[in-house]
Amino acid sequence: MVRAGPDKEGSSEAPVQRGALPVAAFVAQVNACAVDVVAHTEQALTELAALDEQHHFFTVMTPELARAQAQAVTAKIAQGWKGRLAGVPLSVKDCLCVEGVLSQAGSKALEGYAPVFSATAVQRCIDEGAIIVGKTSQDEFGFGSFSTNVGIGFAVPTNPHDPSRACGGSSGGSAGVTALTRLPHLSIAESTGGSIASPASFCGVAGLCPTYGQVSRYGLLDYANSLDKIGSMGKSVDDAALLLSVMAGHDTKDSTSLPDAGFDYSAIASTRAADGLSPVEGLRIGVLADFFGEGVLPEVREHVQRAAQQLADAGARLKSVSLPLTAKQGVGAYYMTAVTEASTNLAKYCGIRYGHAPALSVDEDFNASFTRARSESFGTEAKRRIMLGTFARMAGYRDAYYIRAAKVRTLILREYEEAFSKVDVLLCPTMPVLPPRFDEIAKLTPLQNYLMDIMTVGPNLAGLPHLSVPCGWVAADAGRGSAVGGAGGSDTVFLPVGCMLISPHKREDVLVQAGRIIRPAPALAKGDES
């Protein structure tokens, strides 16, 4: 039901429409020497520090690095240099290495780790003139869907629209800060099973997770090698697309980097095709029937259906599509694969070469020493996933669990292939619910947590590019005991709903063209506050 409440698109208070220039327009001004980058960077640092104090979006802020980069960009611009991200404040998920900056993947296991090199994705942004403002909060190593599984000693980021609720995860800080800043901003995020789409949906920003192998994983503090993908977040689909285009490309330092990696944003920068037609004219959109049923909040369903209709109104053709195997077995196949890979990846954290390095004891051999360093530095969810993965790799169980999941993955890949023989893009909600309150999350069992990823695990398992784009707002009660409500004392908050689009491998261009059609609809009243 559409309530005569505030129209979030038209309202001056609309959380994602706070007047920040599109990043491309800002960059054009910077390159034309029309912006004082040093002053703008100061302004950004001040604003972001205030947001961080309220919401814990950053694990660490990097004002000194930002100021030095602003000076360097200013000097180069004065000499006629132009950068594709010149002067743009850029936040980076904590799991990406930034030279000389604490890069801890939200984990005590990487306590004090300030790497001696930058991740390829980060370096490409620096080379194009981006200003790095800080590292963003996340679930430890990416182990979560709400950014509540932070490592020992880290703060949980809170939702930009209601601090009693979660940001989503695991790239929660990236999404939260992108939503709230009033200045142009981009954020490097990363997804293993939905860690870009989920927080983008819960915070009301665009989150673009590319094809596996599009962006080099060199310098990523990894979770699961065959699943991890570095992607982008922005206030708009175009902002996110611009950032991806800078990061994407082949890298010999990553053996899984696609030989033909690359995403050409300039080719689709215009919202009109050359013939003047809508770029989505005739585009076949597969509406994923499996993900609109039981367990999906009615308001979420309504908004996402409306987004599909917007695409139809722009010339796309809607068709109902089903992915029965992915819907039923995707979560199990994903988690089996992810925890198995995680358990081997995290074996390297032993307290010797970097990160948490407790004093050695003459009473301890290798096993005792490693065990102590690991046990006192991993949080509960990290321990749980390492244990689950270790179990699945145990002699006698490997074939029954890990290899079986890898075979199911093959069948899921085939199911997508079949679907993409009939349609160009798949569409469904990103998350089945609104951003949950922390007290609701605390009541979930680990399995119930994992099941929240039902919409996002499929494209991640299949390495498919996917985009979460805000498609509407739902009015809900502010969390109990929270300070939300604004100056007017209202206890109503507006929470975003995300629509997810999935394309075949290497077709990020179609996602961008379809995603930019979708506009957030007016707020719905939430019928069933649970």
Added chain:
Amino acid sequence: MDVTTDTIRHIAKLARLSLTEAEVEAFVPQFQEILGLFAELDAVDVSEAAPSFHALQLGEALADDAPEACLSQEQALSLTPHRQDGYFKGPKVV
């Protein structure tokens, strides 16, 4: 499968983790529940499917057999207190 506190302790040992009694007790029902999810994969007929360890067919990525710049010994040792005489210092072996 049946998960007991002994199962959890055994897995923890293999994973080089020491758990508190409270952690062991909490993990038993949680693992039981999660393994139930994994067991649902048994219902899928995978007889015709080869395992996929990646989503995309990636060829062998081989680097040229040529030396290139890498971290200096100093850089490699710069991030830990456990170093001595230009080497990492580890726990005792014997």
